[in-house]
Amino acid sequence: MITDVRDTAGMRECRLCGQPVREFFDFGRQPVSDAFRDPADRSAEFHYDLAVGVCGGCAMVQQSHEVPRTRMFHADYPYRSSGSAFMRDHFEAFARRLLETELAVHDPFVVEIGSNDGVMLRTIAGAGVRHLGVEPSGGAADTARACGVRVLTEFFQEDSARRIRAEDGPADVIYSANTVSHIARLDSVFRGVDALLAPDGLFVVEDRYLGDIVDSTAFDQIYDEHFYLFSVESVCTVSRRFGFELVDITRLPVHGGTIRFTIARAGARPVAPVVGELLTAEHARGLADHGTLDRFAVRTRQARADLVGLLRWLRDEGRVVVGYGATAKSATVTNFCGIGPDLVPYICDSTPAKHGKLAPGSGIPVRPPAAFADPYPDYALLFAWNHAEEIMAKEHGFAAAGGRWIRYVPRVHIV
Numbered sequence: 570m571i572t573d574v575r576d577t578a579g580m581r582e583c584r585l586c587g588q589p590v591r592e593f594f595d596f597g598r599q600p601v602s603d604a605f606r607d608p609a610d611r612s613a614e615f616h617y618d619l620a621v622g623v624c625g626g627c628a629m630v631q632q633s634h635e636v637p638r639t640r641m642f643h644a645d646y647p648y649r650s651s652g653s654a655f656m657r658d659h660f661e662a663f664a665r666r667l668l669e670t671e672l673a674v675h676d677p678f679v680v681e682i683g684s685n686d687g688v689m690l691r692t693i694a695g696a697g698v699r700h701l702g703v704e705p706s707g708g709a710a711d712t713a714r715a716c717g718v719r720v721l722t723e724f725f726q727e728d729s730a731r732r733i734r735a736e737d738g739p740a741d742v743i744y745s746a747n748t749v750s751h752i753a754r755l756d757s758v759f760r761g762v763d764a765l766l767a768p769d770g771l772f773v774v775e776d777r778y779l780g781d782i783v784d785s786t787a788f789d790q791i792y793d794e795h796f797y798l799f800s801v802e803s804v805c806t807v808s809r810r811f812g813f814e815l816v817d818i819t820r821l822p823v824h825g826g827t828i829r830f831t832i833a834r835a836g837a838r839p840v841a842p843v844v845g846e847l848l849t850a851e852h853a854r855g856l857a858d859h860g861t862l863d864r865f866a867v868r869t870r871q872a873r874a875d876l877v878g879l880l881r882w883l884r885d886e887g888r889v890v891v892g893y894g895a896t897a898k899s900a901t902v903t904n905f906c907g908i909g910p911d912l913v914p915y916i917c918d919s920t921p922a923k924h925g926k927l928a929p930g931s932g933i934p935v936r937p938p939a940a941f942a943d944p945y946p947d948y949a950l951l952f953a954w955n956h957a958e959e960i961m962a963k964e965h966g967f968a969a970a971g972g973r974w975i976r977y978v979p980r981v982h983i984v
């Protein structure tokens with residue numbers, strides 16, 4: 570049973586199992602990370618307390634407070650999954666693999682939770698395979714439809730899943746990338762999957778991996794949309810709670826460290842040895858231990874001090890530092906570190922919907938990538954560090970002109 574977060578003498582109760590959650594970091598008041606604002610908008614900006622804790626019962630790392638989902642995901646949600654060539658290739662390769670394996674059956678059916686602009690499903694649609702994207706962000710859903718993808722503009726939850734099952738029949742695969750961790754009401758997702766998935770179907774979830782976040786002190790992976798940070802242990806436990814089983818794991822280099830969790834109905838598929846191996850490794854290193862997470866908190870505060878110190882020093886030396894990639898992650902960096910237009914006068918980003926807008930909270934203007942070379946700044950603060958290879962290759966002229974990149978993951982450094 571999922572309960573609302575309730576304070577209990579400094580502890581909170583787990584959204585999934587009701588056991589006490591111990592908070593290990595509080596970022597203070599934060600805006601909605603993808604709420605880019607029109608400069609003429611004078612209305613009060615929504616803020617909430619961004620704090621994370623770990624459940625002593627199921628090891629799930631979760632936020633203490635929930636932003637209402639319609640504040641985050643709506644018709645104007647600006648993020649587009651196909652904004653990176655590397656990610657386009659990643660999703661196309663996965664779609665092709667699905668077509669050759671799980672979907673190589675008679676009249677297959679695949680559902681994607683959070684299909685965004687259809688970056689994965691467009692390959693499935695192109696192959697003429699029955700599919701359905703479930704995507705509450707209307708603008709992204711429209712882009713997917715224009716690519717021939719069938720989309721339901723809704724949140725995936727138990728009742729929508731039951732409707733899909735009644736109209737389209739059971740799904741052979743339910744896939745979701747960078748979405749399931751966004752959904753505080755995970756019980757409704759699992760009940761929906763239970764209603765919709767074929768008896769031997771697969772629920773495949775790609776999400777950031779807590780182990781990689783901790784190892785690289787990627788504190789900016791913590792923002793409103795990432796309500797949960799998944800580990801193998803917490804995904805095993807929540808799957809079991811709803812009659813499922815984690816049967817396979819693939820570690821992926823995307824987004825700074827991701828796991829593809831393959832989940833099936835309990836007993837329906839053999840469990841790959843890698844599941845037990847990674848579970849053992851998590852216990853051995855104490856991934857969910859208070860000491861591990863407290864050390865992550867110490868390193869996060871150090872990163873803030875180092876980054877702000879560097880940016881102030883460069884400003885005082887008369888150097889220009891521009892941001893690169895107006896990521897949702899950057900909202901945590903700018904607002905937690907107190908970085909405004911005085912330190913970073915603008916951020917360049919390839920997403921048209923963000924151009925001419927102000928970044929949430931910090932009010933830093935967002936400009937198109939063409940502004941980057943006009944003229945080049947002295948330094949570029951790489952907020953989209955998870956796309957570093959792609960961006961640095963694209964912007965090779967910057968380094969050639971003597972520009973330097975500032976990175977803060979896994980620690981503050983200049984390259």
Ligand code: TMP
Nearest residue numbers: 652653894895896918919920953956960
């Ligand atoms: P993400 O890290 O959540 O995927 O967000 C990446 C952001 O960076 C998104 O706003 C698009 C932007 N971006 C660029 O501006 N240029 C690029 O080459 C890439 C790959 C992303």
